[in-house]
Amino acid sequence: MRLGFASPPLSSLSGRAAGLGRRQWSAWAMALALSGMLAACDRPAGGDAGTSGRPVAGVFKGIDVTGATYGKGFALTDMRGQPRTLDDFKGKVVMLYFGFVQCPDVCPTALTRASEVLRLLGTEDAGKVQVVFVTVDPERDTPELLQHYMAAFDTRFLALHGNAEQTEATAREFRVFYQKVSTGSTYTMDHTALSYLFDPQGRLRVVLRHEQSAADYAADIAALLRGV
Amino acid sequence: MTSRNVLAAAVLALSASSLWAQAVKVEDAWVRGTVAAQKASGAFMRLTPEKDARLVAASSPVAGVVEIHEMAMENDVMKMRQIPGLDLAAGRTLELKPGGYHVMLMELKGQLKGGDVVPITLVFEDAAKKRFTQDIKAPVTALGGGNAPMKHDHGGMKH
16 A cells, blocks of 8 residues: 555656646646656655755645646545535635544644644635545544534534545545554554645645644645635 | 561651652643543653653543553654653653654543643653652643643633
8 A cells, every 4th residue: 555645657747738738838847847856755854855845846835746646536424424525615725634533643733733724824715725634533433523523623624434445445546544553452543644735626736744834734725725 | 587577667668758759750741632522632741750760651530541652653654553661761851742652541431621630640660660650630731722731721711
């Protein structure tokens, strides 16, 4: 199982680039340059522009995955039992995170950061962002628990769940790794702790790491809202 | 006979006298709050032992099971594992904080609300592998309230 994300294969990029306009050409060129850089590093390190996974032009603070052939969307159920897909949020930037409620550290930190990100964006921009949390632990994370958990951070956050197959399919679509691991007397979930940003057209554009700041997240969301 | 009496007296003296007890300074302890049906959470704190020691266990009336855990990020994947103990160097502060170690409180008996106080008994081993305990009271920072101990008790403070 692959860990985290991967750069889009070059062959698919060049094939699709043929019928695009000038603006998209420069985006593809940037993505091509980035894929070349990313292929050389197995583990992004912080700070150094050459190996941190940052795009050459420095448009995004996170990893530019524009043109990704994966992460097309999701089809899961929300806390009220309603089916939700990525299409429901066209016109908004979607920030997608995979986690689980029994997580004492990373998930609450990520969700607290998401609240801070909305605050940094300001009321108007924040209204155009949808935070989505997908549980990788549907066994324990019931819809009711998810509803209360989201509300503890921000009532605008949306939690989604599925059965085991749907969870697996969604994680596979995003190349998210997760695994149940026994720990002492119970179990925890190892899981990819990356956040995925979709632009208002519903395309996966940026992947942000857990170590990055709320300011980084807000900057990339603001860029996507501006139409970058 | 005599040496046994002396030994018994010495043991009594050692266990009774707090002067002999190892001390570990515990600062800024806090517990992350939960929502009602949530069964687990974490306690964080700073530990500074007088002498070399090892945190080997913990217990709390609010949790059926308490373990020491380490969280590590590996290639952007979060991994959390129970660890058998945490070594503490004399005079050096080890911080249990988000992104690293924590005391995991599991099988919670009820919701942990902001402002609640959680009693935790920390079990240490000294250099001679003798165990000693320390009781602390860790205030609860409500879920969504951030990654730090609440400095003031505002009870129902809203952000």
